[in-house]
Amino acid sequence: MTNFTTIEASVRAKAGKGAARATRREGLVPAVIYGAKQDASLIALDPRVVLRELVKTGWRSRLYEIKADGGAPIRALMREVQLHPVSDRPIHVDFQRLAPGEHIKVAVQVVFTGEESSVGIKRGGVLNIVRHTVEVSVDPDNIPTSFTVDLSNLDINDNVRWSDIKHDDNVVPGIVDRDFVIATVAAPTVVAEPEPAAAPAAPAAPAKKGGKK
Structure with a gap:
């Protein structure tokens, strides 16, 4: 705390x-x-x-x-x-x-760890951070210094949600109607190589005029 x-x-x-x-x-x-x-x-x-x-x-x-x-x-x-x-x-x-016992709203930083050992990132996945901070309502005595997110077990298409973060029961997120996403490991973007351009057709030979009589 x-x-x-x-x-x-x-x-x-x-x-x-x-x-x-x-x-x-x-x-x-x-x-x-x-x-x-x-x-x-x-x-x-x-x-x-x-x-x-x-x-x-x-x-x-x-x-x-x-x-x-x-x-x-x-x-x-x-x-x-x-x-x-x-x-x-x-x-x-x-x-x-700050007044004792009076809840206040603060934005708490999210700290990400384990990126270098993440299964998904090792496979080429891309870390997509949705929220660098999370707004919470909390008593001044219990304001977290930060929230820690461990990425080491995340595979491609896995995500971290609010419910995955360890926090005190008195810490109430600003968003309460859903279990919102903090970060995801997205699949790598595959860029299709352009097809080689077709070689230009050779010009047709000019037709011969007339012939021997």
């Missing part, structure tokens, strides 16, 4: 575009923590901390514990990061505050 990732932050006193610009001039990233029926908390982050999290896989489902200026830690999910259109540096971050 998800481990807590601690983020150190500082408290921002004012909201608004002017205050956000002032925070950026100080070399920090303005951020807000909303949700759980509480007033929004305004904080500022070190941009290196934000970039460190963005390069990790599955950051949208990672559970954070935000500590700001000695206050009580706030548990939250990083929901949105706005990047500068030119420099790609973070310029604003939105966090969703």
Whole structure:
């Protein structure tokens, strides 16, 4: 299950575009923590901390514990990061505050293993990944870091469905009306070789005009 990732932050006193610009001039990233029926908390982050999290896989489902200026830690999910259109540096971050026992929707990454030993792939089959992530509803205490799919026993035309994935009973998929497909091993595509073009017919010999009398 998800481990807590601690983020150190500082408290921002004012909201608004002017205050956000002032925070950026100080070399920090303005951020807000909303949700759980509480007033929004305004904080500022070190941009290196934000970039460190963005390069990790599955950051949208990672559970954070935000500590700001000695206050009580706030548990939250990083929901949105706005990047500068030119420099790609973070310029604003939105966090969703988590309330104990309140289910939330998150997209959990699917990790595929055993591809090199898959029976079907060895026979020339092609791995077709249908879902790189699966959206689930789950209590914050039970957010999976990822779902693991073992491909080693899959033959051509075999597939992996939601029911094949090991998960906690409290993890409810966003799709509940069917046992949806995660990945398949498709048959190899056979490309027919074009038939050789027929040789052009030789031109007919010209007819002789007249004859000896």
